[in-house]
Amino acid sequence: MKIAVVGTGYVGLVTGTCFAETGNEVTCVDIDSKKVERLSNGEITIYEPGLEKLFLRNLKENRLQFTTSLEDGIRDAKIVFLALPTPPGEDGSADLKYILGVSEEIGKLLKDYKVLVDKSTVPVGTAEKVKAAVRKNYSGEFDVVSNPEFLREGVAVDDFMKPDRVVIGTTSERGRKVMGDLYAPFVRSGNPVIYMDERSAELTKYAANSFLATKISFMNEIAQLCERVGADVDMVRLGIGSDDRIGKRFLFPGIGYGGSCFPKDVQALVKSSCEADYQFRILNAVMEVNEKQKLHLIPKIKKYFNDDLKGKHFALWGLAFKPNTDDIREAPALYIIEELLAAGATVSAFDPEAMKNVQQLLGDQIHFAENQYEALKGADALIIATEWNEFRTPDFLKIVTSMKNKTIFDGRNLFDVSAISELGFHYESVGRRSIS
Numbered sequence: 001m002k003i004a005v006v007g008t009g010y011v012g013l014v015t016g017t018c019f020a021e022t023g024n025e026v027t028c029v030d031i032d033s034k035k036v037e038r039l040s041n042g043e044i045t046i047y048e049p050g051l052e053k054l055f056l057r058n059l060k061e062n063r064l065q066f067t068t069s070l071e072d073g074i075r076d077a078k079i080v081f082l083a084l085p086t087p088p089g090e091d092g093s094a095d096l097k098y099i100l101g102v103s104e105e106i107g108k109l110l111k112d113y114k115v116l117v118d119k120s121t122v123p124v125g126t127a128e129k130v131k132a133a134v135r136k137n138y139s140g141e142f143d144v145v146s147n148p149e150f151l152r153e154g155v156a157v158d159d160f161m162k163p164d165r166v167v168i169g170t171t172s173e174r175g176r177k178v179m180g181d182l183y184a185p186f187v188r189s190g191n192p193v194i195y196m197d198e199r200s201a202e203l204t205k206y207a208a209n210s211f212l213a214t215k216i217s218f219m220n221e222i223a224q225l226c227e228r229v230g231a232d233v234d235m236v237r238l239g240i241g242s243d244d245r246i247g248k249r250f251l252f253p254g255i256g257y258g259g260s261c262f263p264k265d266v267q268a269l270v271k272s273s274c275e276a277d278y279q280f281r282i283l284n285a286v287m288e289v290n291e292k293q294k295l296h297l298i299p300k301i302k303k304y305f306n307d308d309l310k311g312k313h314f315a316l317w318g319l320a321f322k323p324n325t326d327d328i329r330e331a332p333a334l335y336i337i338e339e340l341l342a343a344g345a346t347v348s349a350f351d352p353e354a355m356k357n358v359q360q361l362l363g364d365q366i367h368f369a370e371n372q373y374e375a376l377k378g379a380d381a382l383i384i385a386t387e388w389n390e391f392r393t394p395d396f397l398k399i400v401t402s403m404k405n406k407t408i409f410d411g412r413n414l415f416d417v418s419a420i421s422e423l424g425f426h427y428e429s430v431g432r433r434s435i436s
């Protein structure tokens with residue numbers, strides 16, 4: 001099948017590459033000409049495990065192409081995916097200007113039947129708006145399908161190639177058939193393709209992300225309580241997670257959720273609910289808890305240094321909003337850095353993949369270390385903000401010899417409290433006892 005993917009970011013590039021991998025001919029369209037040039041030259045623009053190999057293979061086989069021209073991109077395509085940004089507008093609702101702008105342009109270019117697919121996360125009713133935007137300039141046949149994407153950055157290729165489920169929102173038989181054929185190779189092991197109407201599909205994506213964000217904020221509140229009553233959140237987590245109805249996953253407390261999806265999607269669902277004259281009370285609390293949790297370590301750090309961080313030097317491990325990605329959108333580490341710098345401290349940071357992105361944002365406001373141990377040199381304390389695997393079992397002797405103080409503030413509960421206490425560290429984490 002010939003496919004166009006408009007928007008070649010985290011979702012678009014994975015979508016385009018994975019569809020090419022199953023034999024389709026894919027053209028990815030992006031307005032960013034530098035990105036298109038780099039991709040056309042075989043240079044991958046995001047860090048996503050396993051993606052580069054697939055990308056290079058399909059580029060070489062000419063199944064994957066890149067262009068800045070929407071006209072060239074969609075000319076021969078039977079299916080046109082929209083993988084465009086839907087950032088929060090000023091009032092928190094999803095801004096549809098990219099989606100509707102491109103849809104209107106597509107309307108000017110259409111000459112025959114195509115299926116337009118919303119892969120972006122969009123509020124209920126967007127498929128109808130896309131239809132209307134296309135209709136402004138095109139009176140022929142076309143379908144609009146809602147096909148929300150559930151991939152997780154860091155394991156996006158696996159998630160795409162072997163999805164837990166594929167949601168296809170359409171009331172058109174023709175659209176349903178085209179989408180079913182396209183996804184057939186991805187669900188051979190029996191995972192479901194769930195067909196529904198467009199509105200239900202659109203809401204499914206927001207409901208999924210908001211439910212996951214709720215799980216995180218719930219555990220973070222349990223962690224808060226643990227710290228106050230002397231319980232251990234790890235024990236509580238194990239205790240509740242073994243109940244099938246609750247499940248073991250997504251129960252880890254920490255310094256809040258970040259990234260380009262949860263914060264904006266929870267906010268957008270609250271906003272959509274308001275517009276439908278419904279107060280989504282739980283989600284307001286989820287956001288409030290997360291706002292506080294991002295800075296959970298700051299009061300602990302200030303207390304430890306008697307409220308005086310001026311001249312103190314911090315090592316920071318982890319900048320990405322989660323491990324295995326270079327994505328720093330809404331990363332808790334950025335909020336921590338801002339607080340530390342505002343209090344007069346200095347920061348030396350290390351992240352295996354996200355340093356370039358933070359450097360573009362912060363320039364020389366902080367020091368970027370060569371490796372995790374160099375970041376520790378002369379540090380008064382180490383702060384851990386992202387649970388990269390390489391931070392889990394570090395060389396503690398190296399840590400001790402590099403740092404000024406044996407002090408760790410761990411926002412991701414990487415270390416065993418008893419083990420670290422034996423090594424003589426001052427150690428504070430989330431929802432567990434502190435060690436001095």
Ligand code: NAD
Binds near residue numbers: 035120
């Ligand atoms: P992104 O910012 O990484 O990529 C968007 C791309 O669209 C950019 O390359 C940008 O240059 C391009 N673009 C902007 N305007 C354009 C235009 N007019 N024509 C062509 N290209 C244009 O965004 P993303 O993370 O890939 O997210 C895209 C959508 O998918 C969002 O709605 C997001 O909520 C949703 N989503 C994201 C994830 C994720 O993990 N990142 C997962 C599921 C769903």
